[in-house]
Amino acid sequence: GDSVTQMEGPVTLSEEAFLTINCTYTATGYPSLFWYVQYPGEGLQLLLKATKADDKGSNKGFEATYRKETTSFHLEKGSVQVSDSAVYFCALPNTGTASKLTFGTGTRLQVTL
Amino acid sequence: DTGVSQDPRHKITKRGQNVTFRCDPISEHNRLYWYRQTLGQGPEFLTYFQNEAQLEKSRLLSDRFSAERPKGSFSTLEIQRTEQGDSAMYLCASSLRGTGSYEQYFGPGTRLTVT
Numbered sequence: 001g002d003s004v005t006q007m008e009g010p011v012t013l014s015e016e017a018f019l020t021i022n023c024t025y026t027a028t029g030y031p032s033l034f035w036y037v038q039y040p041g042e043g044l045q046l047l048l049k050a051t052k053a054d055d056k057g058s059n060k061g062f063e064a065t066y067r068k069e070t071t072s073f074h075l076e077k078g079s080v081q082v083s084d085s086a087v088y089f090c091a092l093p094n095t096g097t098a099s100k101l102t103f104g105t106g107t108r109l110q111v112t113l
Numbered sequence: 114d115t116g117v118s119q120d121p122r123h124k125i126t127k128r129g130q131n132v133t134f135r136c137d138p139i140s141e142h143n144r145l146y147w148y149r150q151t152l153g154q155g156p157e158f159l160t161y162f163q164n165e166a167q168l169e170k171s172r173l174l175s176d177r178f179s180a181e182r183p184k185g186s187f188s189t190l191e192i193q194r195t196e197q198g199d200s201a202m203y204l205c206a207s208s209l210r211g212t213g214s215y216e217q218y219f220g221p222g223t224r225l226t227v228t
Contacts, residue, residue: 004155032215043117043204043219044156089155093215099169100146101206101217103155 002027004090006104013080013111021075021107023064023090033057033066033073034101036089044089047075080111115140117220119205125226126195133191134223138207145188146217147180149173150202162188163210195227 007022025033032051036044048057050066050073057064062077073090090104118137126132138145144163148156159178160170164185174180177195182188192199202224206217 034216036219043119043221044206046216046218049216091155099144099161100158100171101148101156102158105153106155 002031002092002094002102004092004102004104006088006090006107009087009106009108011107011109013109015082015111015113016079017111019075019077019080019084019109021088021090021109023073023075023104025071025073025090025092027071027092030068031092033064034091035062035064035073035075036091036103038087038089038106040086047088080109082111082113085109085111117205117207117218119203119220119223121223122221123224123226125228128197128227129194131191131193132195132225133189134203134205134225135187135189136205136220137187138205139209139218140186142207142209142218143185144208144210144217145182146206146208147188147190148204148206150204150222151200156204159190192225195225197227200225200227 003026005024034049035047037047038044048059050057053068055066064075087106087108089106091101120135146161147159150156162182177193180190202222204222206219208217
């Protein structure tokens with residue numbers, strides 16, 4: 001079945017550092033791919049998405065490129081801020097009926113001054 | 114712009130009691146999903162509705178769990194005879210079938226604590 005593997009956290013960075021959170025997936029076909037962010041005590045917010053191979057999703061300074069050759073969708077940001085501290089989830093929809101989302105286990109990011 | 118709302122935000126109950134959660138999706142969305150999230154994990158799919166029809170249920174949804182979406186708008190998730198293992202965050206999400214990108218929009222969740 002479909003699956004998502006994320007790098008384990010926590011990731012601790014100083015403000016203005018470069019961020020990479022790795023995500024690889026296993027799926028039939030070429031599904032859309034998503035990054036969601038969860039701030040403490042809140043639900044999930046869609047951060048960015050890519051709908052086909054080689055697409056780059058971007059939002060709020062974050063970027064991720066859909067690489068079908070390596071089945072990866074790594075999240076990057078050039079300069080993190082304290083306000084980026086959160087848990088980040090990579091996800092893909094079921095390629096059959098496009099119903100449920102399959103999530104990775106999440107990567108906690110802590111940004112310090 | 115009203116997003117997905119859930120009620121209550123927090124629920125503490127004693128083992129063996131029944132609880133019911135409500136989700137109001139984004140108004141034009143025809144698909145509604147329930148997920149469960151335990152500490153340190155990603156959300157796990159429980160069930161989903163297209164309009165009022167419940168189209169898929171996970172193995173995680175034991176017979177103590179039931180979900181409804183009677184008029185294709187809001188949904189309720191009921192847990193009967195709660196157990197400590199039911200303690201989790203219950204997330205609701207909605208989407209619009211036919212957009213082609215399959216993104217889902219989540220509510221703030223209901224955190225259940227079973228004592």
